[in-house]
Amino acid sequence: MISDNRVPPPPTPPHELVPSLLAELSAYPSAAVGDEDVLPHSGEENPAALAAALERRHSAHTFATAPLPGDALERLLAEAGRAAHSGWPDAARFPVGVVVLALRVTGVARGFHRYDTATDTLRHVSDADFDPADAVLQREFAHAAAVLVTHGPVPAAVRHDGAHGYRRLLLRGAAAVSAAWLGAARESLAACGFAGLLPDVLRTHGVVDVDEDIPLLALAVGLPEPPGGDAGDRSNGGQGGRATRDQGAAACTT
Numbered sequence: 001m002i003s004d005n006r007v008p009p010p011p012t013p014p015h016e017l018v019p020s021l022l023a024e025l026s027a028y029p030s031a032a033v034g035d036e037d038v039l040p041h042s043g044e045e046n047p048a049a050l051a052a053a054l055e056r057r058h059s060a061h062t063f064a065t066a067p068l069p070g071d072a073l074e075r076l077l078a079e080a081g082r083a084a085h086s087g088w089p090d091a092a093r094f095p096v097g098v099v100v101l102a103l104r105v106t107g108v109a110r111g112f113h114r115y116d117t118a119t120d121t122l123r124h125v126s127d128a129d130f131d132p133a134d135a136v137l138q139r140e141f142a143h144a145a146a147v148l149v150t151h152g153p154v155p156a157a158v159r160h161d162g163a164h165g166y167r168r169l170l171l172r173g174a175a176a177v178s179a180a181w182l183g184a185a186r187e188s189l190a191a192c193g194f195a196g197l198l199p200d201v202l203r204t205h206g207v208v209d210v211d212e213d214i215p216l217l218a219l220a221v222g223l224p225e226p227p228g229g230d231a232g233d234r235s236n237g238g239q240g241g242r243a244t245r246d247q248g249a250a251a252c253t254t
């Protein structure tokens with residue numbers, strides 16, 4: 001019997017797969033979208049630009065106290081709305097909505113706003129006369145300048161399509177958050193997808209009927225905290241003050 005004494009190459013550690021994937025993606029010509037595509041195309045025509053945004057994308061758990069420019073929020077909402085609706089066969093029957101908790105956004109009143117994807121406008125729903133730390137499980141997200149919450153008619157979708165209806169709504173909520181998250185990365189903003197605001201807060205403030213219109217996934221967004229932090233400016237509690245019960249960057253419920 002011939003023995004093979006060659007030492008096999010060490011397996012690629014999983015964490016090295018992502019950079020190589022990004023390198024491959026950058027080198028790819030523009031993706032052709034065929035009829036066989038079941039899911040809507042992201043609209044991202046330039047794989048190198050996508051790879052660049054993915055490289056910048058990370059989960060931010062700290063945010064600057066400075067306000068988020070209103071026009072940046074508008075762009076993120078437009079991307080989220082598009083990703084949740086265009087190309088999905090069930091978009092009209094089961095609309096995915098986006099509500100915004102604006103805490104520090106230039107030109108947008110502090111409070112809850114409903115985003116209308118058809119008219120690309122924000123409609124004020126209620127004031128946010130509470131400590132944002134009481135609206136989240138992970139306190140660090142209370143320091144974001146804005147929180148975008150996607151929601152959809154899960155009970156109706158489940159009645160129509162069973163568990164697959166729920167899966168599709170989750171996909172669309174995640175597509176919306178992912179699109180806004182990548183948009184934030186392109187604009188060098190700090191953002192993190194997360195489980196969302198506590199449903200009771202949404203219910204109490206009349207933001208969504210959480211029994212019929214279930215929150216799906218959320219995005220916390222703001223300007224990045226400057227090097228060295230600007231925590232010294234966070235003296236005003238609900239306007240971005242870092243509460244002593246913060247769980248910090250290590251906290252993660254996923």
Ligand SMILES: Cc1cc2nc3c(=O)[nH]c(=O)nc-3n(C[C@H](O)[C@H](O)[C@H](O)COP(=O)(O)O)c2cc1C
Nearest residue numbers: 057058059138174192193194195196251252253254
């Ligand atoms: C669908 C989804 C849900 C997430 N939910 C949370 C969450 O609830 N809390 C949190 O701290 N991070 C959440 N994250 C962020 C991930 O924990 C984070 O992406 C992961 O730790 C990788 O870190 P990176 O994004 O910096 O590469 C979520 C990410 C995704 C994609």
